[in-house]
Amino acid sequence: MTPASRLSLLKPSPIRAITDGTPPGAIPLGLGEPTWDLPEVARKALLRQPGPCAYVPHVGLLELRRAVAAFHGATVDEVLITTGSQGALFSLFQAWVEPGTKVLMPDPGFVAYPALARMAGAEPVTYPLSKDRFRLDADALIRVLEATPEASAVILNLPSNPTGGGGDLAALKRVADACVARGILLISDEVYRDLHFGSRCPSLRDVTDRGVVTSSVSKGWGAPGLRVGWAVGDPAWLAPARVVHGYAVTGTATPAQWAALALIEHSEAILAEARAAVGERWEALAAALREELGQAVAPPDGTFYHFMALPAAAHTDPLAFCLKLRDEAKVVLIPGLAFGEGGRGHARLS
Structure with a gap:
């Protein structure tokens, strides 16, 4: 075979x-x-719902979407619950990245980014991080973006896996403005944002509402095995991703969503x-x-x-x-x- x-x-x-x-x-x-x-509130919440272990809407449990929206300063229609943050990235790439286009990603960067781009038929193109502490370098990223007219998406990771480097608000705004001006998808993977030393990294949502933030309960909330993540952003970007997510997994596990809700309520x-x-x-x-x-x-x-x-x-x-x-x-x-x-x-x- x-x-x-x-x-x-x-x-x-x-x-x-x-x-x-x-x-x-x-x-x-x-x-x-x-x-x-795993925090005790999540253990108890796994068995919270009496009766059948039923499906919930493929966009996610309404109570969880409300909690995620409140955490990010968003509205419910700006939230899609996914199977981990990687599920959010997969759905967004499949929904928006055309075969033959290019996706910009950090080097060094999370190992799944190039694989997700290739599964969408795109070519990964890397941009360097700063030499001092592997932080977001807006000049370097924008130079790569200007040299890549075929770009369909840009992904950020703040703070970064594997380096721990973040970025400042001014750099993030410059990158966001450049992507919005070109009409391409900008994703900020912020799964580690709440594990910070000193000040918290800025969020993409601090500078624009035109991109998408992805995150999950896997890191800061200490629950990687629940496989509950989300995408938060402009509903126009999320709508096609919801279709992909619905066909790919039907929906994220119901007990896991109740547990994630308990974690976020006790954030x-x-x-x-x-x-x-x-x-x-x-x-x-x-x-x-x-x-x-x-x-x-x-x-x-x-x-x-x-x-x-x-x-x-x-x-x-x-x-x-x-x-x-x-x-x-x-x-x-x-x-x-x-x-x-x-x-x-x-x-x-x-």
């Missing part, structure tokens, strides 16, 4: 290549997921506890790097990642270096090259 030819465009995740072979007893700093307990306490937990772990990591390696490191703008510089000898083959570290030292890191050529000299620690 021969699989569909379009699968030739997709490569196995390099993250899984590292983590799937993790030896027993290894220190797991690879996967990007919270490891603290203030849950997000504060999550930030405190990440802060404690960051301090422990920073102390270890300082004492054992003599490295002084500053916290990222957000996320629970550290994008660590690798020794020069590892730059030629970072994957081999990380595999050797995994198998011999039993420490699991993800090579920065997995996230694009711009990450070659680094590794991501979660």
Whole structure:
């Protein structure tokens, strides 16, 4: 049997290549997921609804849409509930990205972005982040946009996976204005925005209502296994994505949506506890790097990642270096090259 030819465009995740072979007893700093307990309010809410475990509207449970809208300062018709934020990205790409066009994305950036573009028949085109702290560089992005007339969409990630870098309001506004002027879809993946050190990264919604923000309960609320995410934005952008989402998954799991609602209703306490937990772990990591390696490191703008510089000898083959570290030292890191050529000299620690 021969699989569909379009699968030739997709490569196995390099993250899984590292983590799937993790030896027993290894220190797991690879996967990007919270490891603290699911808040009790979500556990109780999973069994909240008596009677049948029925479908809800494919756009999402109304109560959850209202809660997400309130959290983002939006209206209910600006919210689509999806199967994780990746489900939102998939639906938006399938709805708006024409085959043969190009999608701009950060380098280094989340490994799913190029795959989602290719599944839509588009070509991924990368833009660099700033050299100082891997933050949004409006000049660099706009230069790539101006050189790419075939662009159908631009994706931002603030703060960034894998780097933790964010961006300032002025840079975000310049990028938003450039995309709105061209009439192309601008998506801001803000799934890590509420895990911040110091001030919170600006949101796309702070500078325009013409784009789309995606997020989920997977990171800040500590519930990746629920697979509940959302897209918030101009209903004109969301309408075709709703059609895709409805056919792709019918709807996000009903009990998971009730649990997500409970999490968002208790956002203030849950997000504060999550930030405190990440802060404690960051301090422990920073102390270890300082004492054992003599490295002084500053916290990222957000996320629970550290994008660590690798020794020069590892730059030629970072994957081999990380595999050797995994198998011999039993420490699991993800090579920065997995996230694009711009990450070659680094590794991501979660």
